[in-house]
Amino acid sequence: MVMKAAVLGHPVSQSLSPRIFNEWFDAVGFPGEYEAIDTPPDAFEETVRRLMAEGYAGVNVTLPHKNVAASLADFRNKAVERCGAANLLLFRSGKIIADNTDGAGFARCLVRRDKPGASLPSKAVVLGAGGAASPVINQLTPQRVHIANRTKAKAEALAENFGPSCSAHDWDEIPELLKGADLLVNTTSLGMKGQPTLDIDLAPMSPDALVVDIVYAPLQTELLKQARKLGLGTSNGLTMLVYQAVPSFLAYTGLRAPSPEKTLRALEAEK
Ligand code: ATR
Numbered sequence: 001m002v003m004k005a006a007v008l009g010h011p012v013s014q015s016l017s018p019r020i021f022n023e024w025f026d027a028v029g030f031p032g033e034y035e036a037i038d039t040p041p042d043a044f045e046e047t048v049r050r051l052m053a054e055g056y057a058g059v060n061v062t063l064p065h066k067n068v069a070a071s072l073a074d075f076r077n078k079a080v081e082r083c084g085a086a087n088l089l090l091f092r093s094g095k096i097i098a099d100n101t102d103g104a105g106f107a108r109c110l111v112r113r114d115k116p117g118a119s120l121p122s123k124a125v126v127l128g129a130g131g132a133a134s135p136v137i138n139q140l141t142p143q144r145v146h147i148a149n150r151t152k153a154k155a156e157a158l159a160e161n162f163g164p165s166c167s168a169h170d171w172d173e174i175p176e177l178l179k180g181a182d183l184l185v186n187t188t189s190l191g192m193k194g195q196p197t198l199d200i201d202l203a204p205m206s207p208d209a210l211v212v213d214i215v216y217a218p219l220q221t222e223l224l225k226q227a228r229k230l231g232l233g234t235s236n237g238l239t240m241l242v243y244q245a246v247p248s249f250l251a252y253t254g255l256r257a258p259s260p261e262k263t264l265r266a267l268e269a270e271k
Helices: 017-028 041-053 066-072 078-083 102-109 133-140 152-162 171-178 222-229 237-253 260-270
Strands: 003-009 032-038 058-061 088-092 095-099 124-127 145-149 166-170 183-186 210-213 233-235
Touching: 003 017, 003 041, 003 237, 017 032, 017 237, 017 260, 041 066, 041 088, 058 237, 066 095, 078 095, 078 102, 078 133, 088 237, 095 237, 102 133, 102 237, 124 133, 124 171, 133 145, 133 152, 145 152, 145 171, 152 166, 166 171, 210 222, 222 233, 237 260
Parallel strands: 003 032, 003 058, 124 145, 124 183, 145 166, 183 210, 210 233
Antiparallel strands: 058 088, 088 095
């Protein structure tokens, strides 16, 4: 019997997930089929329940459904509870089990290619307080995290949710926050194709700093270009995308993803 799974989003045609999962199914010889299903918000719940009834193993969930996915589930793990968002719904015995693997994807961004074995950062600055920020902050805490957002109230709500190791800041505090910081994560939409660039000066950061941009279209954002010029470490958004699929693949198949690093390098080479 073929195991079926899908990614639900709106829009979703651009999703790399079918390619990633189907490549991995082929590589390990697992009888799986993975598709992208465009799902407008008003059809989300009905689509989830229909796929469960049709015997799908589960679905991955992307924008704009991650919050609703969390609330729809019968069971939620801690990451889902803390982020209020899920990107994986597993169907088991007629129940929906929610997980959030974005934090695991982000964790891989902290593994430095330029300095394997480098110690984890101690002063982190996260830009943005939208849906992409929560799993990043959840992964970093209880480490010290400074959250800067254009709308400070949203940063404050996140800082309150994630506890005393987080603080909220105005956007214009960024230059001050970056002094001596050894990790910067952009979770805003700035730098994405069609959006303004993220225009900040990275010079005050620690010389050992790592700069993570979760934007992956384009792959080489101005932020990452500047970081490289300064000799800082960088991680791109494709890393998070590929590695958030690893725990999903394990949940669907019981098998380890065969070659995430190879998949990542191949996707990077195409961008
Ligand atoms: P998502 O939930 O998909 O992450 P979002 O909630 O719209 O999307 O969040 C986008 C993030 O990018 C937010 O932190 C947003 O800041 P606001 O909370 O002030 O809206 C940030 N962002 C978008 N455009 C921005 C801009 N021009 N300058 C600074 N931040 C911006």
